[in-house]
Amino acid sequence: MMRCVLVGAGMMIQTAEFMESLDELKGLASSCDLETVQVFTQQLKKPDPAVYIGSGKVQEIALYTEENDIDVVIFNNTLSPLQISNLSDRIGARILDRTGLILDIFERRARTSEARMQVEYARLKYMLPRLEGMRKNLSRQGGAGGSMSNKGSGESQIELDKRIIGRRMSILKKRLAEIEKNRSVMRDKRIKNNIKTVALVGYTNAGKSTLMNALVKRYGNGDKVYTEDKLFATLDTTVRKLRIPYGNLNEQYKCMEILLSDTVGFISDIPHDLINAFRSTLEEAVMADILLNVVDVSSPDHAMHTEVTLKTLAEIGAGAIPVITVMNKCDVSGIETGIRPSDDNRIYISAGNGKGIEELAEMLTKSLFRKNTH
Numbered sequence: 001m002m003r004c005v006l007v008g009a010g011m012m013i014q015t016a017e018f019m020e021s022l023d024e025l026k027g028l029a030s031s032c033d034l035e036t037v038q039v040f041t042q043q044l045k046k047p048d049p050a051v052y053i054g055s056g057k058v059q060e061i062a063l064y065t066e067e068n069d070i071d072v073v074i075f076n077n078t079l080s081p082l083q084i085s086n087l088s089d090r091i092g093a094r095i096l097d098r099t100g101l102i103l104d105i106f107e108r109r110a111r112t113s114e115a116r117m118q119v120e121y122a123r124l125k126y127m128l129p130r131l132e133g134m135r136k137n138l139s140r141q142g143g144a145g146g147s148m149s150n151k152g153s154g155e156s157q158i159e160l161d162k163r164i165i166g167r168r169m170s171i172l173k174k175r176l177a178e179i180e181k182n183r184s185v186m187r188d189k190r191i192k193n194n195i196k197t198v199a200l201v202g203y204t205n206a207g208k209s210t211l212m213n214a215l216v217k218r219y220g221n222g223d224k225v226y227t228e229d230k231l232f233a234t235l236d237t238t239v240r241k242l243r244i245p246y247g248n249l250n251e252q253y254k255c256m257e258i259l260l261s262d263t264v265g266f267i268s269d270i271p272h273d274l275i276n277a278f279r280s281t282l283e284e285a286v287m288a289d290i291l292l293n294v295v296d297v298s299s300p301d302h303a304m305h306t307e308v309t310l311k312t313l314a315e316i317g318a319g320a321i322p323v324i325t326v327m328n329k330c331d332v333s334g335i336e337t338g339i340r341p342s343d344d345n346r347i348y349i350s351a352g353n354g355k356g357i358e359e360l361a362e363m364l365t366k367s368l369f370r371k372n373t374h
């Protein structure tokens with residue numbers, strides 16, 4: 001396992017929010033198989049344009065890095081291309097910021113060719129203004145981690161790289177637009193056939209894919225999707241068909257056919273370019289009739305997670321879609337599953353052991369039915 005240190009700097013480093021954010025960065029690092037050995041924090045009125053933090057702190061980190069065999073130094077703040085370049089000069093380890101780290105994770109996780117292209121596009125966009133700093137970072141690693149030559153620096157090589165990257169980006173953009181067109185044709189078909197769609201959304205690691213599996217096991221063909229106790233286990237959109245019975249027992253037995261989609265999870269401070277890159281994947285959520293916002297109640301930060309999810313939904317244009325809040329992992333916190341009479345559109349479940357799944361399905365069909373008759 002590679003070793004890393006984290007660096008967090010800001011105006012208010014004593015707040016719970018600041019600590020949560022660093023905790024999350026640690027989770028992100030471990031999702032990338034990086035072991036966090038030390039955390040450096042610094043109170044800052046204003047970031048230094050050259051190296052972000054104070055130069056004394058840079059020295060302290062450089063020394064620590066050398067003495068403790070650190071491979072990567074991860075900043076929780078977004079660094080400018082110049083800052084990355086300067087920090088690479090002074091610290092003998094690879095320098096990453098939050099966006100760079102999330103990109104690394106996305107690269108590892110992308111499975112379908114669409115997800116791979118989206119991540120590659122976001123990576124190139126991120127690299128473009130950072131080529132110089134990257135070159136220093138790359139030569140430090142002996143060229144690992146990038147596909148471009150690091151021989152012969154200098155202006156002309158960078159200009160050439162820029163041109164190559166620009167060309168690749170426009171090819172990717174074209175291919176992605178084609179895939180997106182196909183998807184919208186399929187979506188139109190669904191709308192025409194009046195098939196309801198439901199999208200799972202929520203913070204990463206909340207249990208969206210686990211819930212999908214529980215619903216598919218009970219109401220679908222049992223075809224499983226990938227779950228893992230890591231941030232961003234899912235990057236691709238998966239759609240599964242469910243047939244949920246509804247109506248009371250005296251009525252004739254009816255089934256509602258719905259399509260359920262599972263996709264990438266959200267996180268606080270998600271880089272804008274990444275949201276943009278995944279916009280077409282997230283479109284599945286934007287076009288849904290109902291959203292299931294999956295929340296990990298066992299996490300002490302779940303209120304912040306819900307806030308981030310709602311904010312991100314508004315950002316991608318899904319702010320007006322009805323939401324059912326699904327409080328998941330009740331087994332961990334010993335909370336009773338089911339619907340509380342005082343709560344509207346909220347349900348407590350454990351996707352892991354299937355508790356509350358039938359009540360959730362009933363709530364879902366009721367909401368969809370109500371929506372239909374309006």
Ligand SMILES: Nc1nc2c(ncn2[C@@H]2O[C@H](COP(=O)(O)OP(=O)(O)OP(=O)(O)O)[C@@H](O)[C@H]2O)c(=O)[nH]1
Nearest residue numbers: 204205206207208209210228232233234265351352
């Ligand atoms: N104890 C318990 N664990 C759960 C429950 N639901 C999910 N988990 C676990 O939580 C972890 C994350 O679950 P996933 O379903 O992969 O979460 P996700 O929301 O799809 O995460 P990303 O795809 O990374 O955004 C896994 O280790 C699951 O086994 C639950 O109800 N109880």
Ligand SMILES: [Mg+2]
Nearest residue numbers: 208209233234
């Ligand atoms: Mg998932």
